[in-house]
Amino acid sequence: MQNVKDVFIGAASVFAAYYLGLLIVSATSLFIPGPLLGLFILLGALFCLPQLESCVARAVTVPLKHMSLLFVPAVLGVSAYWGDIKSNALAIIIAIVITTSFSLGITAWFSQRLFNSKKTKAIANTKSNGHLDD
Amino acid sequence: MIEAFNRAMSLSGVFWLSISLISYLIALWANKKCKGHPAAHPIIVTALLISLGLYLSNTQVSEYQRAASLLHWLLGPITVALALPIYRQWQKLRHFGWRLFASILLGGVLAPVSAWLTLFVFDTPSAIQFTMLAKSITTPLAMESSAQIGGIPALAAVFVIVTGIVGAVMASVTFSLFNVESRQAQGIALGTVAHAVGTAKAIQMGEDVAAMATLGLCVNGIFTALALPVVFGLFI
Numbered sequence: 001m002q003n004v005k006d007v008f009i010g011a012a013s014v015f016a017a018y019y020l021g022l023l024i025v026s027a028t029s030l031f032i033p034g035p036l037l038g039l040f041i042l043l044g045a046l047f048c049l050p051q052l053e054s055c056v057a058r059a060v061t062v063p064l065k066h067m068s069l070l071f072v073p074a075v076l077g078v079s080a081y082w083g084d085i086k087s088n089a090l091a092i093i094i095a096i097v098i099t100t101s102f103s104l105g106i107t108a109w110f111s112q113r114l115f116n117s118k119k120t121k122a123i124a125n126t127k128s129n130g131h132l133d134d
Numbered sequence: 135m136i137e138a139f140n141r142a143m144s145l146s147g148v149f150w151l152s153i154s155l156i157s158y159l160i161a162l163w164a165n166k167k168c169k170g171h172p173a174a175h176p177i178i179v180t181a182l183l184i185s186l187g188l189y190l191s192n193t194q195v196s197e198y199q200r201a202a203s204l205l206h207w208l209l210g211p212i213t214v215a216l217a218l219p220i221y222r223q224w225q226k227l228r229h230f231g232w233r234l235f236a237s238i239l240l241g242g243v244l245a246p247v248s249a250w251l252t253l254f255v256f257d258t259p260s261a262i263q264f265t266m267l268a269k270s271i272t273t274p275l276a277m278e279s280s281a282q283i284g285g286i287p288a289l290a291a292v293f294v295i296v297t298g299i300v301g302a303v304m305a306s307v308t309f310s311l312f313n314v315e316s317r318q319a320q321g322i323a324l325g326t327v328a329h330a331v332g333t334a335k336a337i338q339m340g341e342d343v344a345a346m347a348t349l350g351l352c353v354n355g356i357f358t359a360l361a362l363p364v365v366f367g368l369f370i
Contacts, residue, residue, distance in 0.1 A: 018214045031367035033278035035213035036359050042217035060215035068177040069158045071273050073199045073206045075181050077288035091256030095266055099248040100297050101304040105312035107241030108323035112316040114233040
């Protein structure tokens with residue numbers, strides 16, 4: 001019974017944050033999408049009320065895991081743009097395949113260098129500390 | 135929302151929602167059979183099966199979209215639900231500090247800008263160019279923000295998924311090409327550039343890689359979704 005109540009509270013907070021986000025965005029004509037503002041509202045609520053986490057988790061873990069299903073109607077809608085895709089196929093393929101691989105490599109390389117510099121510094125520090133201790 | 139529910143309760147609503155659900159279950163099974171290979175992403179198999187159903191029953195895509203509008207409507211609330219994984223990663227974010235943010239920022243800017251530049255050089259229509267800017271973030275956020283900046287949400291969903299698959303498939307080759315051995319760095323890059331599909335690949339590579347990928351996915355998702363509409367609103 002408690003589980004049902006938790007799911008209900010969790011789902012209610014998600015929907016409340018969603019509608020609050022939509023309401024604020026439409027009332028203030030903010031630039032950001034309503035659901036994104038809803039995300040921030042829920043995030044804020046979780047920070048203010050940490051006990052809400054387990055309820056929200058009960059309600060959203062399964063939907064989050066299977067959210068791919070929700071994209072299906074939108075993805076099928078792409079058939080309407082088939083002509084556009086075909087006439088720009090080469091550019092789109094380069095933009096997705098080449099630049100994604102390239103960005104993946106550069107990001108990993110950069111991050112490896114950043115974290116390595118931290119490690120060498122830490123080793124240097126322990127070394128110098130060790131020296132002082134001697 | 136009420137309209138979406140009413141349609142779901144209609145005969146064609148129940149029919150196409152069930153077809154969608156069954157197709158998705160078959161897709162999950164197929165994905166498992168392929169040992170979770172990124173190219174066997176459940177959405178691809180689901181979309182193919184439903185297309186087959188539409189073709190056989192001679193149904194228009196727009197008719198299917200109307201019948202299954204409940205699924206589409208749920209995209210909004212599921213975007214809000216992403217607050218949970220972000221909340222859970224918060225402590226780790228603080229632990230890794232600015233180095234993590236700098237890495238995610240580089241990937242988060244480099245991936246969309248280089249893709250957009252390619253389309254710009256090839257002079258493709260501006261709606262496609264704008265849509266490409268959202269390609270490296272998780273699908274629901276990408277669809278929302280592309281709609282906001284004059285892109286095409288349906289196209290955004292496809293770009294995002296293909297980007298994720300390319301990232302996950304190319305990961306091992308790219309990392310050895312760029313001489314990246316640090317598992318931490320590999321995880322960050324996968325999550326930042328290839329979002330949820332990259333994170334699924336990272337989960338197969340190990341728990342430490344997966345944790346970093348989830349951080350990349352969350353941080354880049356929020357910042358790109360926030361930055362795109364604001365930048366467009368202010369300057370264009």
